Amino acid sequence: MGPVIYEIDTWPWLTGLGGVTLGEVPGTVWDQVAAPGIDAVWLMGVWERSPAGIAVARSNEELQRSFRDALPDLRPDDDVGSPYCVRRYRVDERLGGPQGLARAREELRRRGVKLFLDYVPNHVAPDHPAVTEHPDWFVRENGVIANGRDPYFPPWPDVLQLNAFAPGMRDATVAALSDIADQCDGIRCDMAMLLINEIFARTWGALAGPPPAQEFWPHVIGRLRERHPGVTLVAEAYWDTEWQLQQQGFDHCYDKRLYDRLVHEDAGSVRKHLSAGLDYQDRLIRFLENHDEPRAAATFPDGRARAAAVVVATLPGATLWHDGQFEGRRVHLPVFLGRFPDEQPDQALRDFYRRVVAAAADVRRGQWRMLETFGWPDNQSHQDLLAWAWDSAVVVVNFAGHPSQGRVPLPGAEVPGRAWRLVDRLDGRVFERSGSDLAGEGLFVDLPPWGTHVLVRE
CATH class of the missing domain: 2.60.40.1180 (Golgi alpha-mannosidase II)
Known part of the structure; x- marks a missing residue:
């Protein structure tokens, strides 16, 4: 059965603990995180943030408005940079550096809980060392390195686009993932479907060059498994690419279709979704919120939210819970910000979620x-x-x-x-x-x- 993963937005979480680093988190806090029924903790956003990316964000009025909406008392130092604008895959020293992460992993391991981390395969920060050291790893447009994007939305102004068809970039991805796997038990790959040959070619056309004979992920994952056969790989996946990414080597893929049906549709729609074969469902990851989605407490009416929580908790596959979801947080915090707004926790909701998570650990046994x-x-x-x-x-x-x-x-x-x-x-x-x-x-x-x-x- 898939793991039950608890996502923590690392920077604001540490700020809320008084500004400690990962190596300084009290044992009593790890006890609360490693609650009965939780198998893994995903520390989202531990890698080194980009000063160049912060400068871009500060000049973007739309982003600034979203920051003020989430934090009406916004301060200049609240913008700590996007965790998906990665300068280096080294734990940010302000979060405790590699030693702090190693201490956090050991605290979790002692409690029987695994550690998951992020990888962003599609783009890097403008000040990532590869920009000057390996310019052949990038897509160039009008003579300059292109900003990262997907095929349906405008470019992201704070990141530069890696070329999934470049052999050197593929080798570098294997090396980066292997280094990350040395530090954790599972890796969540951001927007993994963007690296599928057909999608990447549709996004970039002739700018990317001819597609290689082999798909990106089978090439990368096959080599990674030679070094780290036991690491769990999770794909953030959309556009009905879940099955394809499963076949390309991922252990679990986001089940965004189920999320949308739970939010907007009825029991018949959910039932239809669950009629798929177990070989597919066992490798999905179910959720009601994460750092990209609105808060469940602000999206679902209370009764519907509780019913949906029981659904995702007791299905086959993996389950993803999000820090603050159990307490009923309603403000969706932009990932750039290093501080949560003050919100009163809902104790009754917290008790409900704890019961659901513990109950699911008991009932998800045998055949579904x-x-x-x-x-x-x-x-x-x-x-x-x-x-x-x-x-x-x-x-x-x-x-x-x-x-x-x-x-x-x-x-x-x-x-x-x-x-x-x-x-x-x-x-x-x-x-x-x-x-x-x-x-x-x-x-x-x-x-x-x-x-x-x-x-x-x-």
């Missing part, structure tokens, strides 16, 4: 399968129920803003007479049911709007 739901002629609300089972658990979610009822056939209930004792791991309720009744009609479920059951058989 979707379950059918059934209604009766004058009540078809069962169509809004999502249901699936693990070996000793059943999850039912009413993904609708109205009460829903239905019957859910349970695996193993075909043996009449055996008594069933089902305990809801989220609220402790106990349901005693006759095996004969379950074998005949299935489990009757009556859930309030956005209600859930995470039932474990005892």
